[in-house]
Amino acid sequence: MFTGGLDIVSSYPFSAIYGSEEAKNALLCALINPSIRSVLIVGPSGTAKTILSRSVSGYLSGRRVINIPLNVTEEQLFGGLDFQATLESGIIKEMPGLLGRSDGNIVYIDDANLIDSRLLTSLLDAIFKGEIILEREGISSRRPCSTLLIATMNLEEAELNDCVMDRFDLCAHMTSHDEHDAREEILRRNMLFYRNPLNFKEHYSNEDTNIVGRINRARQLLPHILLDDEALQLITELCAEAGAEGHRAGITMAHASIALAALDERGEVNLRDVENAAKICLSHRWNSDLTTPPINDQGDDHRDLEYVKGNEDSNNDNPEGDNSPNHEIEFEPDLDNPKTDPIDDILFEIGATFEVIDYLSNHNIRKITRSRKGKRSLVESDDSSGRYVRPRVPGGTPRDVAFDATIRAAAPYQTRRDRNGLMIVIEEQDIREKVRERRCGYTILFLVDASGSLGVRRRMAAVKGAVFSMLQDSYVQRDHIGLMAFRRDSAEMILPPTRSAEYAYQRLDDLPTGGKTPLATALITASEFMNIYSRAHPGEKCSIVLVTDGRANVPMSEGSDANEEVLKIAENITTPRVKWVVIDTESGRVKLGNASRLADKLGADIFLLDELSADNISKGIRSALECM
């Protein structure tokens, strides 16, 4: 048959990868201890995540590494009907999926955060259970699956949600080595490899052989390693401290500690093993509601272990001679909880801007995942764009025929059909269509009151700060952002929806304030625009975020009360596909509450600018959108 292997061939030697002890430890644990079945490697781009994962293939692990492409379909991964074999034999034959074919080996996903999350969950489930259960296309089967999953993920784009993260046994972080000497060494090794890969591999072959020897000895030792009560106690304490729910964390940590002791050729687990195991078992399981993990930005090599409690001697055990003051826990500000946010007070001044920049340059996984989870939702595409995820029986006339599934559906019946010389006769009931998914985008039109009533400098800074936060969010999330401002006597489209955060920022920066408040006109202009836009972009979740104090003073028809008019218009506006959010900027002692009446008429969620930091506003809007 005409197929190509999906194997990944190791090229860059494992031992030539500089530093990265945490990730290497995680992989070695998994290679030593078969109870560890999944490893996630997290880090920014260009930190050798992929190179490291590939390096375990073949010689190092004695196993094959099989790549799972991001666009894999369900039946290819888990198995389905083999139409060729079914046609030949006339009885239903199963085609094992990629996972079934990789039993006893390693499967690998690059950029796991970009794969269909349902697929990833099922995959982790099968790997955890060690069995693939197949019930589809007339097939009912069970297959063993003792496969190790290695996945990498980049922080810059979408993230995995907590439940998926928790399913990974181990999670290691790779960082870029920013010290000059380290960088030079990494560059030198890479160039030597690039110029002459064979020589380079030869040079490191002894070290790789050593590692293989260590792995093999460790595997033999594994059943004899002792885990005493003290170590077990520490494991439980650390898990409790991390707020890691369920027993999975503790069990994995025990497995990892045992593997690390075996790797060191020791008969029993010591506290150092537990500490090292904690690094790779707990980082992805910290419960942010309870606490935030202590983080040291110096990189993984010097990550402090101050959070290891209940062992006064741990400093002595620590070969790095960590002289940090006693076991104090350093908390990072918890972004989910405004009370602990130290920048809360200055946000309304220039704080908003400051916060955003600080936030962007921060490559801290825990902070990012905890505060901004599960955003890039996938929606079913209703045209023929997007990724083909699975076939289904069409409801009416199929628009987008899934030929592969159709042929599979028809295959079992071919011996009974009058084939008239054809190989396959397809009847109507065989037809399947493609279900496609595309990443759902958000389009957010900011409708900003730039009139004099908002002209208090402090307010405008805060408003801009809120919009700014969304802009930088949109850069990562690939939302479309538009900006419309109303002042004097009209509403003006400052920036039609764009994905260019750069342009949006410039326009926002240049937005002047002052004049009257033509709120009614603004409502009509914005809703007309977004109605057209949402029809033209059916896949997008659209919303208008109205930032105002609600005090209108320019009526559309002369002589009428501007505020009454606004409410009437708000009540009558129909924007079927557009979600409204109102951000009330009213300040001062006397509050008229116009904005909340307006929000009521629009059926909008309302947020008070006064109560929210810039960061919380953007999150509030987002969570309102999520609920659509």
Next chain:
Amino acid sequence: MSSSQALFPFTSIVGQEDMKRALLLNIIDPGIGGVLIRGEKGTAKSTAVRSLVQILPEREVMKNCIFRCEYARPEKACSSCNERLASGEEIDSINVPMVVVELPLSATEDRVAGTLDIEYALKTGKKRFEPGILAQANGNILYIDEVNLLDDHLVDLLLDSAAMGVNYVEREGVSFSHPSRFILIGTMNPEEGDLRPQLLDRFGLSVDVEGEADIEDKIEIIKRRLTFDRDPERYVNDCQPDMNALRKKIAHAKNIINQIALDDDAINIVVKLTTHFGITGHRADITLMKAARANAALEGRIEVTLEDLRIVSALVLSHRMKRRPFEGLCLDADELEKCLQVG
């Protein structure tokens, strides 16, 4: 690509030196990782990329291989070449011209990655893989106009292939992989939106192009274009000597690039540059070094000089500067000079 329609000669493009250099460096060393060309409409971006086909070198590939596997690297060959080799067949080599393969924005996933050959399946009841654009792109240039508007799921496909050099297809009943190493060239108009960060990072080099400001240059551009439009074939013919010279220069550079020794001073300066500009990850360091070497080779030298590093720094670093999208992408020239001081 069909060559029936004459293309405006690469060597006749006025100005845009950075863009032309970035393209040439990639042809000399495809390991640099492609070019992203940012600029407004009408700045000869697409013209330059498409016209590359006239000066691209030939490649020595395995005969009778649909993926045109590189002859010199059998370890990277496709499965059918591997089978042929394993069966003891002595595969001949054949020289084929390198081409520019375009990926249109409207392409569907199955056409890009390849899929089940439906016709074959219906006729014979057997599975066969029908190669897509990523197969055509192997060993060639993959060009995406308006790359910032490409659908996310297609970008994912590209990221996969760009990272592995292999296109893994596991869908619609086929399980297949084949080599897919290509020089990725994207053009975009930044006003229409940013590029996904992960894809941005995959591009080895980036250039910002602007329309030529100089009046005389502008006049020259129009003159050349008019002459070309009047009689394209003759115009191309007239440019043949220039194009031949450039082709020779590229061939020479490709020959000597491997003679360039690793140079500690150059390594030191590369790291100074990336550290100074706060670049995370190590891809920038490696790309900077490769690009400097390619530039030295292009100039016919077998050692990397400060001038090489100066020329390629902006190409390598500007799109990798700290991700503050609101600050624009630019490299401070004074700071660059400071880093280029030896010692």
